[in-house]
Amino acid sequence: MNFSYLTDPAHWDPSNPGSIPNLILSHLGYTALALLIGAVIALPVGLYIGHTGKGSFIAINAGNAGRSLPTLGLLMLMVTLLGLGLLPVLIALTVLVIPPILTSAYAGMRNLDHRVVDAARGMGMRPWQVLTRVELPMALPIMLSGFRNAALQVVATATVAAAVGLGGLGRLLIDGLAVNDYSRVLAGAIVVAALAVLVDLFLALIQRLIVSPGLKGS
Amino acid sequence: MITFEDVVKVYPGGATAVDHLSLELPTGKITVLVGPSGCGKTTSLRMINRMVDPTSGRILIDGRDVTQQDAAQLRRGIGYVIQHAGLFPHRTVLDNVATVPVLLGKTRREARTAALGLLERVGLTADFAKRYPAQLGGGQQQRVGVARALAADPPIMLMDEPFSAVDPVVRAQLHAEFLRLQQDLGKTIAMVTHDIDEAIKLGDHVAVLRTGGRLAQFATPRELLAAPADDFVASFVGRDRGLRSLSFDSAAELPVRPVDGIELDDAGRPVGLPGVFTKDDSLRVVTDLVISSPGGVAVRVGPDGAADGLVSHHDLADYLASRRS
Ligand SMILES: Nc1ncnc2c1ncn2[C@@H]1O[C@H](COP(=O)(O)OP(=O)(O)O)[C@@H](O)[C@H]1O
Ligand SMILES: [Mg+2]
Numbered sequence: 001m002n003f004s005y006l007t008d009p010a011h012w013d014p015s016n017p018g019s020i021p022n023l024i025l026s027h028l029g030y031t032a033l034a035l036l037i038g039a040v041i042a043l044p045v046g047l048y049i050g051h052t053g054k055g056s057f058i059a060i061n062a063g064n065a066g067r068s069l070p071t072l073g074l075l076m077l078m079v080t081l082l083g084l085g086l087l088p089v090l091i092a093l094t095v096l097v098i099p100p101i102l103t104s105a106y107a108g109m110r111n112l113d114h115r116v117v118d119a120a121r122g123m124g125m126r127p128w129q130v131l132t133r134v135e136l137p138m139a140l141p142i143m144l145s146g147f148r149n150a151a152l153q154v155v156a157t158a159t160v161a162a163a164v165g166l167g168g169l170g171r172l173l174i175d176g177l178a179v180n181d182y183s184r185v186l187a188g189a190i191v192v193a194a195l196a197v198l199v200d201l202f203l204a205l206i207q208r209l210i211v212s213p214g215l216k217g218s
Numbered sequence: 219m220i221t222f223e224d225v226v227k228v229y230p231g232g233a234t235a236v237d238h239l240s241l242e243l244p245t246g247k248i249t250v251l252v253g254p255s256g257c258g259k260t261t262s263l264r265m266i267n268r269m270v271d272p273t274s275g276r277i278l279i280d281g282r283d284v285t286q287q288d289a290a291q292l293r294r295g296i297g298y299v300i301q302h303a304g305l306f307p308h309r310t311v312l313d314n315v316a317t318v319p320v321l322l323g324k325t326r327r328e329a330r331t332a333a334l335g336l337l338e339r340v341g342l343t344a345d346f347a348k349r350y351p352a353q354l355g356g357g358q359q360q361r362v363g364v365a366r367a368l369a370a371d372p373p374i375m376l377m378d379e380p381f382s383a384v385d386p387v388v389r390a391q392l393h394a395e396f397l398r399l400q401q402d403l404g405k406t407i408a409m410v411t412h413d414i415d416e417a418i419k420l421g422d423h424v425a426v427l428r429t430g431g432r433l434a435q436f437a438t439p440r441e442l443l444a445a446p447a448d449d450f451v452a453s454f455v456g457r458d459r460g461l462r463s464l465s466f467d468s469a470a471e472l473p474v475r476p477v478d479g480i481e482l483d484d485a486g487r488p489v490g491l492p493g494v495f496t497k498d499d500s501l502r503v504v505t506d507l508v509i510s511s512p513g514g515v516a517v518r519v520g521p522d523g524a525a526d527g528l529v530s531h532h533d534l535a536d537y538l539a540s541r542r543s
Contacts, residue, residue, distance in 0.1 A: 113304075
């Protein structure tokens with residue numbers, strides 16, 4: 001076991017389709033797509049449940065169900081049903097990100113200071129204005145922490161794409177194991193871990209930029 | 219004028235919060251709703267701006283039934299201040315104050331400029347404008363809450379226990395500023411408190427509610443102290459109501475005796491006395507001076523500060539007795 005695969009410049013050459021930069025790009029592609037689709041589905045549902053209090057059991061159980069579902073197993077099931085391709089991978093990864101996004105959107109709305117929301121209504125904001133100008137900005141810190149959680153999980157798990165013939169950093173793990181090239185496996189593990197840290201830092205930066213300074217430390 | 223016409227509010231679940239309330243809150247005056255916790259004060263207040271709709275009866279503002287008006291539109295024309303200020307934590311102080319003008323279509327710039335002036339009015343310097351609510355003390359937050367409610371210059375203000383979350387020293391300060399502000403602005407104010415002293419101090423009129431949401435008495439503070447309608451009001455007003463009622467009586471008519479035995483300086487001003495009173499003070503001030511001064515006398519001074527009369531224990535007692543007959 002050594003770092004030779006990681007440090008070999010040939011493996012960093014972007015013109016080579018199997019090189020690490022290209023694998024990172026496709027890995028990030030799966031990650032971003034899964035997060036996007038997951039957010040489009042889970043955010044409205046979580047916000048609605050948190051806002052109305054209707055169907056709270058869904059939000060609470062989603063968290064537990066999500067944690068216990070094996071992504072690889074789900075992926076294999078999807079491949080059996082749908083055949084190979086991007087779709088089964090996206091479904092499996094989306095199912096992974098939905099619970100943390102949904103649960104945190106729910107929690108963000110549930111934890112709002114009702115006196116502030118009441119004041120907003122009392123000043124003459126309409127329901128849509130209360131939601132967009134008061135509730136969402138106040139719920140943002142909790143919602144974003146759930147999103148960061150989801151992003152971390154999906155960056156680590158998107159390696160499964162390689163198990164069904166797609167790209168991403170899982171290639172280094174799968175191919176490395178197949179040919180007993182442990183230096184390549186190690187490179188894959190290191191790059192995935194580094195990417196997870198970078199993605200989290202990036203999202204932390206976004207959080208700094210879009211969360212009001214007035215909500216810091218609360 | 220805000221009129222309650224036989225208003226009843228029964229919450230789902232059966233609690234009668236307000237029971238056949240009829241009341242008139244005069245324009246340009248402070249009317250305080252006071253009573254023990256759970257007697258329906260907040261509910262009554264919130265029916266004015268339609269945060270709660272009555273089960274039966276009507277609430278009219280200048281003759282117009284509030285339930286016939288668009289709720290959001292109605293609320294933008296009514297200032298609303300609540301106990302913990304309810305400031306938006308994600309907005310700066312300035313943007314909090316600018317909220318309603320922006321809702322009414324002012325540009326953010328115009329609204330902010332106006333908001334800056336309002337901060338000054340409620341006793342906050344421009345340094346506070348860029349801060350966030352979490353960076354303010356309780357009293358400061360409450361001032362911002364008042365400024366925010368005043369921002370669109372609404373003719374009516376609803377205030378739900380606006381001063382009860384701050385310590386007594388700050389509260390007294392806020393009371394004084396509030397009364398000064400109201401003197402300038404002359405808003406129609408409905409205020410809720412559970413503190414009878416606050417009600418008597420601030421109210422032009424006081425509505426005492428009893429548990430179950432029924433009106434026990436509607437009167438001026440002075441009438442309330444002098445003639446409580448029943449035992450409930452009497453006990454709620456407190457045992458020292460006689461003394462407190464003196465704060466509504468002027469000392470102008472109080473007879474004085476010639477100044478004698480008091481050390482005076484060259485200008486005729488008393489030397490070394492803790493307190494003196496003028497014709498503008500209340501009988502309560504005089505009573506307090508008589509009780510607390512070492513010699514048992516209070517010294518009256520003229521506009522120039524020169525002593526022009528003395529009042530002793532006996533003089534005061536005789537005067538109070540003579541008023542009774
Ligand atoms: N939203 C509500 N739903 C049901 N009951 C309520 C609600 N709000 C207040 N009540 C009840 O109505 C009564 C009056 O409440 P409230 O108007 O808040 O009194 P106060 O402000 O005088 O303390 C209380 O018994 C309270 O429990
Ligand atoms: Mg109340």
